[in-house]
Amino acid sequence: MALETSPEQPAPVRSIANAIAGWIDRLGLVWVEGQVAQVSRRPGLNTVFMTLRDSHADISVPVTCPRTLFDSLNPPLVEGASVVMHAKPDYYANRGTLSLKARDIRMVGLGELLARIERRRQILAAEGLFAPELKRSLPFLPQRVGLVTAPNSAAERDVLDNARRRWPAVRFEVVHATMQGTTSAATVMAALQKLDAHPEVDVVVVARGGGSVEDLLPFSDEGLLRTVHAMRTPVVSAIGHEPDQPLLDLVADVRASTPTDAAKLVVPDMAEELHGVRWAHERIRSLLGHRIEREEHTLAQLRSRPALADPRSLLEARSEDVRALRDRTRRSLSHRLDRAADDVDHHRARARALSPLATLQRGYAVVQDADGHVVTSIGALAAGSTLDVRLADGRVHATSTGTTPDPATPAADPHPGDDDE
Known part of the structure; x- marks a missing residue:
């Protein structure tokens, strides 16, 4: 219904805006073709704002689209794509702006071509190509x-x-x-x-x-x-x-x-490779030169050491050590031999002192009867007994003519080894 207005009774802006909004709201859904000139996704909003431009004329119209619809597009909608939208005109009275509310978006022309390529890319990527x-x-x-x-x-x-x-x-x-x-x-x-x-x-x-x-x-x-x-x-x-x-x-x-x-x-690039070869050649020469100089310096230091300057000095010092050790060994061995000789002489003298032969050499003798028994008492002899007297340098064969007892010596058992019956 048209508003009745006059210079005396003008309508307020809100009435005009609401009237326009009501008239536009009665319009139905339309299919519109154009090119997406701008896309704006604002954080925290469930609405995506776009600008749809005519492909041949310098005319554009704002478009609002639910985020769920925008995110479901495959391939994703980008600026410059040609599309066909199923939208409803909408007038925002507070700002006096006209826009389209998109209900469906479809790629056309180049957009449809890009969509097919994108779907093919996804399929082949899933196969691992x-x-x-x-x-x-x-x-x-x-x-x-x-x-x-x-x-x-x-x-x-x-x-x-x-x-x-x-x-x-x-x-x-x-x-x-x-x-x-x-x-x-x-x-x-x-x-x-x-x-x-x-x-x-x-x-x-x-x-x-x-x-x-x-x-x-x-x-x-x-x-x-x-x-x-x-x-x-x-x-x-x-x-x-x-x-x-x-x-x-x-x-x-x-x-x-x-x-x-x-x-x-x-x-x-041949020029770059030749430059690299020349650089490598110079680098190798430099490294080898430094290595040779370092080794020469090391050799010079080694030659300057006393051991290499006069190698005989080490041998002479070691020769002195060997001679000293040899003399010390000889002295030690000589002392040990002298002590061992003294021990041998001492043990030999003790053995000789304990020997019956030494007793015989002092003038003693061993008397044996005819049976070879040692006579230790005159009781075992009778006149005319045959005796064998052992001296230090031999034996004397004798015959007993008699015996005389020694009063200071008790009578001895003529057979000291026999037991009484």
Whole structure:
């Protein structure tokens, strides 16, 4: 219902704002197409604020979207994406602003294309085709470099010229393929398989200049990605420029930002290597020189020591020690021998003193009867008994003529060894 107003009875701003809000609220849901120009996610809010811009005119409208809807989009919605929204117009009376409340968001055109690529990336990543542990290192100096590119293209010239400028002796095996269009993926796969079977090719470069997302779409083809994953030869992806990133960059062993960068990756720079060789040569000479000087200084110190300056001094000192020890040994042995000789003489004198022969030499004698018994008493003899007298120097054979007892000596038993019956 239209408000009745006049100069005398004007309507307040709130009435006009509420009337506009009520009229707009009666509008139904609409499908609107545009490009997302801006996305704002404010912390703590369950609403995401966006700006939807017309693709051909300089007209834009604010859009609010529930955070749950925004987070459920696959791939995630980014600025610049083309979308179709199912939204309801909404007028915020307090600020007098018109916006759209998004109920559904769908990618279209390039956005739909990017969404398909993102879904393919997620599937292949789940299979492990992009795993870092599968990446192979490039050879330092390959025998031959395989190159897959379009014939007579700027990418081919960049790779060949820069690689030969860095290493003039580098050899290439170039296989041309269609790098754009519906047949591009199939021709590139055939070229890769041919180079992978070549016995001298150590690394393969896939090079193409920049282009739109549609132009680079063949390099996100699933068949091409699986072919690269199955190759035994390391692959360098040099597709487009730095911002471009087809899925081939993820499955390849090395990603080059440009074809020129790929040439720098596959072959070393001869000037840098020669500089490194010269530096290493000088470094080795310097280290060897310092080592020789240090060893010469050590030898000079060793030669200056008394032991090496006159080696005989050590021998003379040791000779004196040996002579002193020898003399000391001789004296000690002589003393021990003298003491041992004295001990022998002493023991010999004691043994001689205890010997019966020594007693005989003092004038004593041993008398034996005819049976060989020692006579110790006159009672054992009778007149006419045959006797054998042992002296110090021999024996005397005698005959007893009689016996005379000694009054000072008690009578002895003629047979001291016999027992009384």
